[in-house]
Amino acid sequence: MPHLLAVGGALPGPPHAQQEVTAAIGPLLTDDRHRLDALHRLHAASGVMSRHLALPLEEYRDLTSFGRANDLFLREGRLLAEEVTRAALAGAGLPPDAVDFLLFTSVTGISAPSIDAGLVSSVGLRPDVRRMPSFGLGCAGGAAGIARVHDYLLGHPDQVGMLVSVELCSLTFQAGDDSTANLVASGLFGDGAAAVVLVGDEHPRARGADLDVLGTRSGLYPGTADQLGWHVRDSGFEIMLAAGLPETISTHLAADVGALLAEHGLTPADVATWVVHAGGPRIFDAVSDALGLPEDALAVSRESLTAVGNLSSASVLHVLADTLRRGDPAAGGYLVVMAFGPGVSAELVLLQRPAG
Incomplete structure (x- = not known):
């Protein structure tokens, strides 16, 4: 891996x-x-x-x-x-x-x-x-x-x-x-x-890495192409941002997360740390509700939104860096990275802190 x-x-x-x-x-x-x-x-x-x-x-x-x-x-x-x-x-x-x-x-x-x-x-x-x-x-x-x-x-x-x-x-x-x-x-x-x-797994630096990448999953939700993205105009990129985006995430996310975790014999309850791109308060609420997460599970993501806003593709990486600086997850713990984009699409990555 x-x-x-x-x-x-x-x-x-x-x-x-x-x-x-x-x-x-x-x-x-x-x-x-x-x-x-x-x-x-x-x-x-x-x-x-x-x-x-x-x-x-x-x-x-x-x-x-x-x-x-x-x-x-x-x-x-x-x-x-x-x-x-x-x-x-x-x-x-x-x-x-x-x-x-x-x-x-x-x-x-x-x-x-x-x-x-x-x-x-x-x-x-x-x-x-x-x-x-x-x-x-x-x-x-x-x-x-x-x-x-x-x-x-x-x-x-x-x-x-x-x-x-x-x-x-x-x-x-x-x-x-x-x-x-x-x-x-x-x-x-x-x-x-x-x-x-x-x-890669055969590189000399593979041992002692911060995190092992166990698996990934992509989700594309048909019929949602007009919910998020750009209209390209003469003046540049005009935002498409539909009010129904959080509902779309609520509807589909649990199945995608469950499928990724099931490949490794896991459930959401086994995941110690959640890293979600800073899409906004309603996105956080949709993720928490869909996965049944405790109130403080997205604290680092919410702090990133407060401090720097949504950085688009860089957002989830900043949240990941902040999370690692805190020492999360502990040795042997699992971490899920997730972000949502045009399509509407979801991208998920499952990582684990090496046990020792």
Whole structure:
């Protein structure tokens, strides 16, 4: 089985208080008093207290075109990608030229060549590193990325695989859009990046790894394609965010989690630690209700939402890093990583802390 060595995270700039962000962007979204009142209510109910943003608040008024926003994504995203790549490799105790496979994921900007290609020269990855850039997995991309690197390492057990996620959600800002979906999103998402280093079972660093990756599962729920994702407009990425998304998760999640755990002779009661991407309070409630989790089971995920907001694909990786820093789970304990994205899709990863 593959093994997880390290998780690194990075956030741009200083944190901004939620009230500060609301006050700055509200007039850019609408001049209707009733919609501004709705904006303040939705932001206050988001569970977010602060966020890190790629740009100073006053510069968001200039985000009026897709091209401008994407240029900024590339400029700022490259810096964060380099930072988290170095941090994760340092945490794993591996040099950059040890990486054999690199999966890059983002849903907030696009380019060809993709950002990961620049890591070869800027960080020192080998020119023959196998790269797989991914776009479209959305918030599920962090969990899916671990799963796909896991799949690669099953076939290349002596190699090193790496996942890099960069999400600058604030650069998808849509001025003049006072739809409820956009008002909610403008108070929920933050900017950040993360990276994970894994090795195959025959790699010298496999013994003594933080976590063993036992298995993965993907779920795609038909008939839900309009609940979460992007409408791509001339102005950029316009959010699709349906009120029924938590209900979809409540309906389907227990079966997927149960199927993954059953493959290993486990039930939800056997799982010590749950790592859920910071999708929002209603998503947390849907997960807890579907799985019958105790009240404090998602405490670290909720704390991440409060401190930095939803970082899309990087969110679940930040929650995972926070969880590991706390020493969870204990030796021999099981951990489930889960995230939800467009489709609607769910991505699950089962991990275990080595017993000794």
